[in-house]
Amino acid sequence: MAVKFKEQQQFTQWWLWVLLIGIGLRIGYGVYQQLVLETNFGNNPMSNNGLVIFAVLYALLLFFFYRLKLTVTISNTYLTIHFFPLIKRVISISEIQEAKAKKYSFVGGWGIRYWTKYGTVYNVKGNKGVALKLKNGDRYLIGSQRAKELEHQLLQLGVPIAG
Template sequence: MVFKEEQKFTQWWLWLILIGIGILPIIGIYNQLIVGDGFGNDPMSDFIFIVFCLLIFGLIAVFWFMRLKTEIDQNEIRMTFIPFLKKRVNWKDIKNAEIVNYGFVGGWGIRLGTKYGTVYNTKGNKGLAIELLNGKKFLIGTQKETELNKILDKKATWQQTRK
């Protein structure tokens, strides 16, 4: 029993926005550092402008490298939201795990305070909702709903044969 999924932000409209935001510093670099005019009558200092450009390019790089990886085997569920966090949960600590349609939870990424606890997703509206024995909840988004359902069915069968 093994399930693996890797997701990333592939929405065309998101990348259109990010590329649009990334063009501004490029124009600014040309105007301020090469031509020497800057933007407007009172351009910011070169140092502050370079910091601004690095922040914008850093934001774009974070979206480029961001990944949601899910791995499930008979022992545990492993979730990594690169570059932010890693989570490992042993099946014996899980009270309930099911595939749900979580709708729109205010966007994609990491969403706190939903009825599913913390939601980790990159797109879509389907996910593995997990409730732990200690009452904590979280949800991992998926684009492989059918395959994940098969894994949950196998896990239920495996647990019944061990009893």
């Protein structure tokens, strides 16, 4: 299986990480205040166990965001969309009816979005991607920082480009 195209994207938006880490620091300060300084964190504090569990769950959420990765790979026969660790979708090139690089409008956030006007959307950042229409009628939009190159690789494999 020769790889014709491969793109990996992660959540690298600076403002997202400032927000997530800022919240984490606030939670960490609350743990420190309540467990080390032994003063209540807020007017209606959680129990110590509840606060520690909340802090651990938030740390796991941060780790999850850090590990999320959208990888799009094209070989001679398959297009693979892997949104690690959530989903891996393999589409046969022969099942793609048409493709088109496009700039798209807001789809309700990033990640995996179902039932949008574009079909199922896989995106991490930006507003460019490749829209796919399959022969069975399913539609997908793959967010890409290299949308034209992705479209070109599909064209090279015989996938018609939508008008």
